[in-house]
Amino acid sequence: MAFSDIRLQNFRSYIDDSFEFSPGVNIIVGPNASGKTNLLEAIMVLALSKSYRAKDTELIRFKKPWARLDGHGDGGARTIKLIDEDMRIKKELIVDEQLIKKLTIAKQVPVVLFEPNHLQLLSGSPELRREYMDDLLEQFTPGYDTLRKQYKRALQQRNFLLKNGNVTHDQLFVWNLRLSDLGGQMALHRQRLIGRINKDISAIYKSMGGGKTKVSVDYVSSCSGEQYSTKLLHKLESGQQLDERRGFTGHGPHRDDFRVNLNGHDADHSASRGEIRTLLLALKTIELQLLEEDRGAKPLLLMDDVFSELDGSRRKALTEAIKGYQTFLTTTDADVVIQHFTETCHIIPTSQNH
Secondary structure, three states, X not given: OOEEEEEEEEEOOEEEEEEEOOXXXXXXXXXXXXXXXXXXXXXXXXXXXXXXXXXXXXXXXXXXXXEEEEEEEOOEEEEEEEEEEOOEEEEEEEEOOEEEOOOOHHHOOOEEXXXXXXXXXXXXXXXXHHHHHHHHHHXXXXXXXXXHHHHHHHHHHHHHHHHHOOOOHHHHHHHHHHHHHHHHHHHHHHHHHHHHHHHHHHHHHHHHHHOOOOEEEEEEOOOOOOOHHHHHHHHHHHOHHHHHHHOOOOOOHHHOEEEEEEXXXXXXXXXXXXXXXXXXXXXXXXXXXXXXXXHOOOOEEEEEOOHHHOOHHHHHHHHHHOOOOOEEEEEOOHHHHHXXXXXXXXXXXXXXXX
């Protein structure tokens, strides 16, 4: 689904503003703190029913009791209402005039996001890379969002027991079983995702000016290989005393990671700044392809102030990769962006709107 227009009421810095979009490249331009990222965030909330940077309570304009987003496009109309009921947010979702409880994968609009935090994806904390895998999997793997929440709850319960001390083996055993079962399912989905990324990443990296470099991605875990659940259960059982001393669970998907290699060397240690940028563009291109392949629809591409981080050749590679996708791109200087596109760009100023 491509959005043709959106209306924001009491959303973040917006009081009541409407914007029209083109099906191609939309450049959201304005000075810092003018609402560019808030508009980008609103598009994502309409598409997926959640923000990439905040809880629902933070999306309602300060001291207002509700917020509302309305969007129209070639896939119909949708509305999301957020109502503050004593600091608990009631969310109403309306898709094509039907009130629904949850935006299932089938009713979501697939989204690929590229924001400044992603520039640290390969060099930052493992948590960034875990979130990257899990957020992507949630968009095309039915039930993965539930699996992720169930694992998190089971982990919190086991950690709670560990922190309290004097926990018996029998008390932990039920959570060891639960964690190893859920963790095995999560790890299998992640490993399959990494396998799909590996299929195309070298070719895409090469097409973006990466030369003949061989790129590979490894899933990194203390329970690597097959029979993840069995290995995890064994580690949870044998490592109970150490976990008790630390007060947390030392093994499982919440500790796993992935590593990108260039010609067999860890990219985090061996890649130049330019090579890292090219790797990130390759990963974003693969995201677009995977989502389109699995969902049967072209995803939206949201880019929050990252175009300026790329040099000329990588900007050119990016504009080639995103042809045919509805793109929303924030910048403080539209002229810098427009010159790299052969198609007409739709300019959306934000500075005068609130």
